[in-house]
Amino acid sequence: MQLLNRPQLLFLDEPTSGLDSVTALDLLRTFHSLAHGRSSEKVVTIVCSIHQPQSKIFYLFDSLILLKQGNIVYQGPRQQAMDVYRMAGFPCPLYSNPADHLLDVITPARTIDDQSASSEKQTDADKLILAVQAPVEIDLNMGAHKRIAQMADLPKNPLWITQFFILLRRNFQEQIRSSKIIVTSVIQTIIIAILIGCVFLQIGNGQSSILRRSPVIFFCAINQGIFGALMVINSFPVERALSLRERASGTYYASAYFTAKILADTLVQAPVPVLFSCIVYFLVGFQLVASKFFIFTVIIILCSFAATSLALMISALCKTTDMSVTVLPMALEVTRLFGGFFLAPARLPKYFSWLDALSYIKYVYVALSLNELEDLKLTCTANELAAGKCITEGEVTIRDLGLDYISIGGCIGVLFAFIIGWRVIAFFGIRYLKH
Structure with missing residues (x-):
């Protein structure tokens, strides 16, 4: 119902939870079209968390934030994520889901036997990924010019x-x-x-x-x-x-x-x-x-x-x-x-x-x-x-x-x-x- 009024900012918590792969993909494509509307449309900034997305869904995102234990491991454009991992020594294998690879690298071992052995490796991996990233510059005016251009054509609330x-x-x-x-x-x-x-x-x-x-x-x-x-x-x-x-x-x-x-x-x-x-x-x-x-x-x-x-x-x-x-x-x-x-x-x-x-x-x-x-x-x-x-x-x-x-x-x-x-x-x- 909130999309009826096209809000400027929309927060979503795992919107694909409980959906099959086809429905989840259709839903994310709808969100993608809302976030990339034509100049005559009101663009919606969408921030959402997502769990184990398929590759087609992954490529619909513009920017990524990867979190580990509350700390940011990667923040930046989706297109640069794989380059950063490759430069850190963790290239994505062929025919693999990029989203799974990004999470596998920063996820600690699940078994007790492997946990101590992988702890140092995980710490090193996190440091390498952070080291090769360019400093994140936050543009407070990001999108301002586009929104100003839209002001004259903003659609009114529905009748x-x-x-x-x-x-x-x-x-x-x-x-x-x-x-x-x-x-x-x-x-x-x-x-x-x-x-x-x-x-x-x-x-x-x-x-x-x-x-x-x-x-x-x-x-x-x-x-x-x-x-x-x-x-x-x-x-x-x-x-x-x-x-x-x-x-x-x-x-x-x-x-x-x-x-x-x-x-x-x-x-x-x-x-x-x-x-x-x-x-x-x-x-x-x-x-x-x-x-x-x-x-x-x-x-x-x-x-x-x-x-x-x-x-x-x-x-x-x-x-x-x-x-x-x-x-x-x-x-x-x-x-x-x-x-x-x-x-x-x-x-x-x-x-x-x-x-x-x-x-x-x-x-x-x-x-x-x-x-x-x-x-x-x-x-x-x-x-x-x-x-x-x-x-x-x-x-x-x-x-x-x-x-x-x-x-x-x-x-x-x-x-x-x-x-x-x-x-x-x-x-x-x-x-x-x-x-």
Whole structure:
């Protein structure tokens, strides 16, 4: 990511470690092209350590520093290294890797028997190599004229949209690498949805179905809230150190990083509540009306996004993963307690009204209840009619539960406000909190 902004100086510690020979060669060729850019490009000075390079990689270097026990044995152009060794009496054999030869000469024996015998030889070899080298003159203005000539043509930092798409691709690649977690989440969603559907299988339109609808609706709300929050709670603490370092070097803007992260998570997360809705809605036997199924699905998606937004805010404001994982359950418990199922909002003490207003689950529960109970026609048995305890319309239940103080559109609007507001707070946490 640091190469995105083409820094003037780049330090690399064994960049070829763990790579095969072909990939390592391609990587070093890329570095070589960065260090020898055209006059219209921003040249990058690259300093790197490397372990046992092949000959093709060796010839890509411009200058070498050979170290032995913290002391410099050779420092200078790569082309002169073999001449210095030859003048010191250590010519490179034919068909040998020059890099291996340079290190073999200054490397002491590995066995105990040979170590004492070779110690004096190694000391003499080091002295000879140092003796034949010309004094190293450090030109503090080295490259200055070339850089001054480049100043007028220096490329600007990548556009915000370029940063965004590069970061978006990186986030998608990370999602692919964690595909097992995503698959596990999908499987869990399917299992839970089937269990809910089987427990409340085809509740029907009888009088008893009134009492059974509220629990299943509330459980749908808290279930999707938990799954949405758990998927993203570790997002920012894990990446904070890397993000701060990359942003400090001017690699990208915080807004580009945050937007790409949010979009990637959203696109991966969105199918889960849709799948949940398709299974639960028809197994439970909610009203078979296309518009009501669509509204149910939209509200479940917004529930998942609201929980995700709450978790993102907590993740952005907390310093560590342990802290965010500790705070999230408490926040979710509060939203469930004031979710409108255990106690109607009208019956809450006034000093808890602010917690009631901040419970996104309440608005999900109310919206789902209104969607299901409105225009619902209920049936009665002969005994229920004779007893005069028959409710034939769902609107009566809405009034009895005290859910007629807000509309479905109002609930959706509040959920959008939560989603946007909590994500804005999360962005400011990412942007300004350095921890």
